[in-house]
Amino acid sequence: MSDEEKKNTKKQIPLRLSSSLYAELMKWAEDDFRSVNGQIEYLLTECVKYRKKHGDKDGDGNG
Numbered sequence: 001m002s003d004e005e006k007k008n009t010k011k012q013i014p015l016r017l018s019s020s021l022y023a024e025l026m027k028w029a030e031d032d033f034r035s036v037n038g039q040i041e042y043l044l045t046e047c048v049k050y051r052k053k054h055g056d057k058d059g060d061g062n063g
Helices: 003-008 019-031 036-054
Strands: none
Touching: 019 036
């Protein structure tokens, strides 16, 4: 498998969310014309980009 194929392969993971968090994500996703899954993926991608750009300064994973 090439690096490009590995990059485009999607992993499925179980995710448990409270019903209130899911409802908020669903509203946000609708506002952005995304599915809830797409919204979660977008948000996680943005967080990873931010972390790479700004680094993990204190070492505890909280930025």
